[in-house]
Amino acid sequence: xKVTPWEVEGxxxxxxxxxxxxxxxxxxxxxxxxxPVLLPLRRGYFYAHRDFDKFVEDWREGKRVSIVxxxxxxxxxxxxxxxxxxxxxxxxxxxxxFVFIPxxxxxxxxxxxxxxxxxxxxxxxxxxxxILSVGFNPEKTRIAIDMKDTELYRxxxxxxxxxxxxxxxxxxxxxxxxxxxxxxxxAMQMVHLYIPQILxxxxxxxxxxxxxxxxxIRVARDVAESIGLVKTAGLLSKFMPSLESPSGKMSTSDxxxxxxxxxxxxxxxxxxxxxxYAFSGGQPTVEExxxxxxxxxxxxxxxxxxxxxxxDDRKIREIEExxxxxxxxxxxxxxxxxxxxxxxxxxxxxxxxxxxxRDLEDVVESFSFREDERRRIKEWGREF
Amino acid sequence: xKVTPWEVEGxxxxxxxxxxxxxxxxxxxxxxxxxPVLLPLRRGYFYAHRDFDKFVEDWREGKRVSIVxxxxxxxxxxxxxxxxxxxxxxxxxxxxxFVFIPxxxxxxxxxxxxxxxxxxxxxxxxxxxxILSVGFNPEKTRIAIDMKDTELYRxxxxxxxxxxxxxxxxxxxxxxxxxxxxxxxxAMQMVHLYIPQILxxxxxxxxxxxxxxxxxIRVARDVAESIGLVKTAGLLSKFMPSLESPSGKMSTSDxxxxxxxxxxxxxxxxxxxxxxYAFSGGQPTVEExxxxxxxxxxxxxxxxxxxxxxxDDRKIREIEExxxxxxxxxxxxxxxxxxxxxxxxxxxxxxxxxxxxRDLEDVVESFSFREDERRRIKEWGREF
Numbered sequence: 003x004k005v006t007p008w009e010v011e012g013x014x015x016x017x018x019x020x021x022x023x024x025x026x027x028x029x030x031x032x033x034x035x036x037x038p039v040l041l042p043l044r045r046g047y048f049y050a051h052r053d054f055d056k057f058v059e060d061w062r063e064g065k066r067v068s069i070v071x072x073x074x075x076x077x078x079x080x081x082x083x084x085x086x087x088x089x090x091x092x093x094x095x096x097x098x099x100f101v102f103i104p105x106x107x108x109x110x111x112x113x114x115x116x117x118x119x120x121x122x123x124x125x126x127x128x129x130x131x132x133i134l135s136v137g138f139n140p141e142k143t144r145i146a147i148d149m150k151d152t153e154l155y156r157x158x159x160x161x162x163x164x165x166x167x168x169x170x171x172x173x174x175x176x177x178x179x180x181x182x183x184x185x186x187x188x189a190m191q192m193v194h195l196y197i198p199q200i201l202x203x204x205x206x207x208x209x210x211x212x213x214x215x216x217x218x219i220r221v222a223r224d225v226a227e228s229i230g231l232v233k234t235a236g237l238l239s240k241f242m243p244s245l246e247s248p249s250g251k252m253s254t255s256d257x258x259x260x261x262x263x264x265x266x267x268x269x270x271x272x273x274x275x276x277x278x279y280a281f282s283g284g285q286p287t288v289e290e291x292x293x294x295x296x297x298x299x300x301x302x303x304x305x306x307x308x309x310x311x312x313x314d315d316r317k318i319r320e321i322e323e324x325x326x327x328x329x330x331x332x333x334x335x336x337x338x339x340x341x342x343x344x345x346x347x348x349x350x351x352x353x354x355x356x357x358x359x360r361d362l363e364d365v366v367e368s369f370s371f372r373e374d375e376r377r378r379i380k381e382w383g384r385e386f
Numbered sequence: 387x388k389v390t391p392w393e394v395e396g397x398x399x400x401x402x403x404x405x406x407x408x409x410x411x412x413x414x415x416x417x418x419x420x421x422p423v424l425l426p427l428r429r430g431y432f433y434a435h436r437d438f439d440k441f442v443e444d445w446r447e448g449k450r451v452s453i454v455x456x457x458x459x460x461x462x463x464x465x466x467x468x469x470x471x472x473x474x475x476x477x478x479x480x481x482x483x484f485v486f487i488p489x490x491x492x493x494x495x496x497x498x499x500x501x502x503x504x505x506x507x508x509x510x511x512x513x514x515x516x517i518l519s520v521g522f523n524p525e526k527t528r529i530a531i532d533m534k535d536t537e538l539y540r541x542x543x544x545x546x547x548x549x550x551x552x553x554x555x556x557x558x559x560x561x562x563x564x565x566x567x568x569x570x571x572x573a574m575q576m577v578h579l580y581i582p583q584i585l586x587x588x589x590x591x592x593x594x595x596x597x598x599x600x601x602x603i604r605v606a607r608d609v610a611e612s613i614g615l616v617k618t619a620g621l622l623s624k625f626m627p628s629l630e631s632p633s634g635k636m637s638t639s640d641x642x643x644x645x646x647x648x649x650x651x652x653x654x655x656x657x658x659x660x661x662x663y664a665f666s667g668g669q670p671t672v673e674e675x676x677x678x679x680x681x682x683x684x685x686x687x688x689x690x691x692x693x694x695x696x697x698d699d700r701k702i703r704e705i706e707e708x709x710x711x712x713x714x715x716x717x718x719x720x721x722x723x724x725x726x727x728x729x730x731x732x733x734x735x736x737x738x739x740x741x742x743x744r745d746l747e748d749v750v751e752s753f754s755f756r757e758d759e760r761r762r763i764k765e766w767g768r769e770f
Contacts, residue, residue, distance in 0.1 A: 108543045119544060120768040148543075150764070155539035159492045159532075160503060162567030167551065170566055182554055183546030186570035380534070384504040 005214050006175050013249045016049060016213070016240055023216045025050040025238055033058050036096035038313070040089060042239065047309040048210065052219060053235035060206045061097045068198035068207045069093045072104040072191075075125035076114055079132050081263040081343070082242035084350070085310060087136045089210050094142060100202065101143045103133060103369075104194035108148040112183040119149070126150075130366060132265055135354035140368040144375070146197070151371060153379040154193050157200060160383040162189035164225045173217040188221065195222045199231045200382045201375050210237040229386050245279040248300045263343065265350060272347065273340040276303060280339070283325070284332035295328035296335075303332075303339035311342040389598050390559050397633045400433060400597070400624055407600045409434040409622055417442050420480035422697070424473060426623065431693040432594065436603060437619035444590045445481045452582030452591045453477045456488040456575075459509035460498055463516050465647040465727070466626035468734070469694060471520045473594050478526060484586065485527045487517060487753075488578035492532040496567040503533070510534075514750060516649055519738035524752040528759070530581070535755060537763040538577050541584060544767040546573035548609045557601040572605065579606045583615045584766045585759050594621040613770050629663040632684045647727065649734060656731065657724040660687060664723070667709070668716035679712035680719075687716075687723035695726040 004011040005019060020027060028051045030043060035058060042048055061067045069090045073083065093099040107122040126147050133145070148154060170176055170188050193200075195218070198207045209219055219236040226233045243249065245261050261279050263272055283301030285291035298304040304325060312318045321338070324330035357365060371379070388395040389403060404411060412435045414427060419442060426432055445451045453474045457467065477483040491506040510531050517529070532538060554560055554572050577584075579602070582591045593603055603620040610617045627633065629645050645663050647656055667685030669675035682688040688709060696702045705722070708714035741749060755763070 111543060112547050118768070119770060123768065149540045152536040152539040155536040156533045159495060159567050162570065163496050163565050165566055166563045167560070167566055167569055168562040171562070176551070178552040178555070179550045181547050182549055182551055182570050182573055183543050185551055186546065186566050189566055384502070384507065386503060 007215050007217055009175075010214055010241060013247075014241060019213050020050050023050075023213065023220075023238075025052055025213070025216060025236065028054065028237075034062055040092040040096075041311075041313060042085070042089065042309050043237075045309055048237050048239045050213060050238040051236060052216075052223065052238075053206070053233060054208065054237050057206045057208045057235045061099075066100070066202060066205045067093075067097055068100040068102065068202075068205065070102045070104070070195050070198065070207055070209050071211065072106060072194055073129050073133065074106045074110045075122050075129045076110040076117065077125055079129055079265050081265070081347070083129075084132060084136070084265055085242060086210060087133050087138075091136050091138060093208070093210075094139060098142070099208075100198050101138060102194070102197045103138075103143065103145045104154075104191075104197070105130060105145065105147040106187070106191065106194075107150075108183065108190060109187050111149070112181060112187060123149075127366075130369075131354060131357060131362070132350075134365060134369065135350055135357055137353060138369070143369055144197075144201075144371055145366070145369045146194075146371060148190055153371070153376050154190060154197075156380060157193045157196065157382055158186070158189045160229060160386050161192045161196070161225060162186060164228060165189060165192075165221060169221065173221055188218065191218050192222045192225065195219070195234045196226070196229075196231055197379075201378055204230065204232045206232055206235055208235045208237055210239065212241050213238040214241075229383065243281075243302050243305050245275065245302060246281050248281055248283075248302050248305055263347075265347060265354075267347065269340075269344040269348065272344045273337070276336050276340040276343070277333075280336055282332045282336075284335075285328075288331060291331060292328045296325045296330075296332065298322045298325045301325065301332075301335065303336045307339050307342060311339070311346060391557075391598050391601055393559075394598055394625060397631075398625060403597050404434050407434075407597065407604075407622075409436055409597070409600060409620065412438065412621075418446055424476040424480075425695075425697060426469070426473065426693050427621075429693050432621050432623045434597060434622040435620060436600075436607065436622075437590070437617060438592065438621050441590045441592045441619045445483075450484070450586060450589045451477075451481055452484040452486065452586075452589065454486045454488070454579050454582065454591055454593050455595065456490060456578055457513050457517065458490045458494045459506050459513045460494040460501065461509055463513055463649050465649065465731070467513075468516060468520070468649055469626060470594060471517050471522075475520050475522060477592070477594075478523060482526070483592075484582050485522060486578070486581045487522075487527065487529045488538075488575075488581070489514060489529065489531040490571070490575065490578075491534075492567065492574060493571050495533070496565060496571060507533075511750075514753075515738060515741060515746070516734075518749060518753065519734055519741055521737060522753070527753055528581075528585075528755055529750070529753045530578075530755060532574055537755070537760050538574060538581075540764060541577045541580065541766055542570070542573045544613060544770050545576045545580070545609060546570060548612060549573060549576075549605060553605065557605055572602065575602050576606045576609065579603070579618045580610070580613075580615055581763075585762055588614065588616045590616055590619055592619045592621055594623065596625050597622040598625075613767065627665075627686050627689050629659065629686060630665050632665055632667075632686050632689055647731075649731060649738075651731065653724075653728040653732065656728045657721070660720050660724040660727070661717075664720055666716045666720075668719075669712075672715060675715060676712045680709045680714075680716065682706045682709045685709065685716075685719065687720045691723050691726060695723070695730060 028049050071086045071090045090101045094101050105126050107126045111117055111122045219234055222234040281302040283297035285294055387399055412433050455470045455474045474485045478485050489510050491510045495501055495506045603618055606618040665686040667681035669678055
């Protein structure tokens with residue numbers, strides 16, 4: 003197992019990661035969350051946290067809360083990329099959270115040798131359209147693109163004075179041969195996490211991310227108070243399982259384009275990919291399956307339904323029990339999962355089509371920093 | 387001797403520096419320079435170069451040429467700080483050069499532990515006023531302040547992808563414990579040197595600086611062609627001698643505030659400082675001086691006159707010979723040098739007073755990037 007913010011390899015042991023990273027295990031019983039509780043939150047996809055309890059408490063007390071979740075534009079987005087934004091939208095809908103969405107075109111440009119500026123620029127625009135198709139409220143959502151919204155450089159200078167090369171190296175696996183942009187980038191990412199506080203004063207900001215991104219949260223927490231900000235809170239998830247492995251991470255790195263579900267895939271394509279590639283917890287033959295039953299806990303189709311797509315608690319229990327008993331066959335389970343995923347993506351695609359009929363510049367503008375917000379960023383941090 | 391871009395210690399051996407840095411010795415005979423040739427250029431204060439011959443040739447062929455010379459705003463400016471800007475103005479007046487003046491508030495903030503953002507901001511404004519008092523043409527001069535004109539971050543990302551930590555460490559003495567902003571800063575400074583080309587397309591840009599800044603020119607030259615730009619040219623000077631040492635560097639680091647000539651010093655103060663501190667090449671007593679004569683080549687007052695303030699070639703020769711023969715006494719030499727420096731600074735101060743009677747925001751604005759220039763910076767480099 004190898005898990006860093008830029009690389010995930012092998013079978014992931016989530017409990018070990020939790021211990022190594024030193025985050026707290028998540029137990030939402032006793033937390034007064036708005037109903038219905040977000041599926042990945044109540045079904046254990048989010049399984050660890052830092053100060054999530056304080057975040058919920060602040061919200062209950064009527065205080066302002068914010069969410070930061072970003073995107074590194076290295077290509078088109080797949081299912082695993084978009085789900086965090088639906089999580090962010092839940093917090094916006096249910097807790098009135100301000101949502102900040104940083105697009106780190108600088109990071110992807112600096113880290114991926116072959117990418118040119120025009121590549122990351124074009125991916126950034128493409129990705130922004132998908133993110134906006136989630137349906138955020140433009141009054142309470144801002145999107146910034148690092149190499150376009152360069153005001154962010156100024157607070158990044160303030161932050162970067164407080165972190166040494168050796169700290170960044172230990173956290174992010176930099177080497178002596180890393181380019182100096184890459185060395186600096188974590189300071190930009192720390193600023194991303196601070197932006198809601200820079201815009202609207204100190205308050206609790208929650209970062210819902212996969213656990214491999216926890217080092218960024220840790221270093222942001224370490225510095226926050228020295229620059230007058232509240233420590234960043236983190237809500238840490240497992241990885242979106244890849245089609246071929248329940249404990250892998252959905253990624254184009256190994257499997258290529260064919261083995262992930264793209265946001266643009268149609269119903270037939272989704273069904274074909276699930277049927278062909280989704281790792282099954284069932285038995286090799288129907289007879290054996292009927293006799294011994296399947297293992298839902300390692301079945302990718304089941305896990306997708308369980309974590310993301312089957313809201314109905316009774317229904318998911320029926321599926322789990324039916325599959326375990328052998329009554330529900332793998333083909334039937336896959337068929338149902340493919341249908342639910344296709345329903346979800348069709349709704350997403352419809353919102354995107356609607357978006358594409360509008361003036362895109364206007365749309366993007368309505369989610370960009372307002373003039374007074376840019377001024378606040380430019381004036382922040384004089385006393386540090 | 388210790389000479390790095392951030393520290394100069396001990397007696398400086400200029401010939402050795404030249405060999406170590408690998409720049410070419412400067413010989414202006416045979417170069418068709420505009421007349422009258424800038425004093426520090428014709429008297430050997432500038433003593434080394436990289437492609438200065440090509441720069442002059444380009445100008446003679448009617449091509450566009452530019453100058454970049456900047457300022458790190460760590461405090462008020464003294465005589466040694468302002469002279470490079472008079473050099474830049476000479477190139478603007480005589481060669482119609484575009485002049486770009488970067489103010490690296492980020493660098494000073496990152497390198498000086500005790501400085502706060504508000505400190506460097508305030509020094510930056512103060513310094514800009516002194517620089518503008520030199521009398522640049524607003525049509526052909528731009529001033530940018532890194533933490534204000536953050537568009538520069540974008541090209542800095544492009545540049546930073548092309549330089550590794552180990553390269554920067556070797557050139558600039560970074561350590562593992564350097565903050566990551568400092569590690570990144572050289573990429574910003576490289577962008578400073580490229581800005582005229584980013585704004586107006588590839589052409590020869592000359593950077594007249596003290597030789598300790600040569601590493602920045604070298605690394606800028608190494609990268610330039612890979613991003614479609616002409617290699618940066620350098621005109622390398624000795625250090626402005628400190629009052630107390632002909633081969634030191636005028637600096638507040640050792641001597642404190644009293645032992646440098648500030649731009650705000652009045653005639654009496656200048657005279658007092660020269661009389662009291664200026665290192666003398668004369669003999670201990672008038673009698674011995676009359677008998678053995680003085681040594682102009684190590685006399686700081688003489689060197690100031692020679693390099694910067696006595697335009698008249700016949701007059702400087704008279705002074706040199708008179709001093710060497712013992713006819714001219716140290717007190718007389720100092721008196722004359724103090725008068726010439728005071729004349730120079732009074733003219734500077736008068737221009738500054740006139741400037742301060744105008745709307746300062748308007749003045750600064752007239753030297754800031756125009757909207758179309760900002761757009762060019764934001765659009766540059768897509769293909770890299």
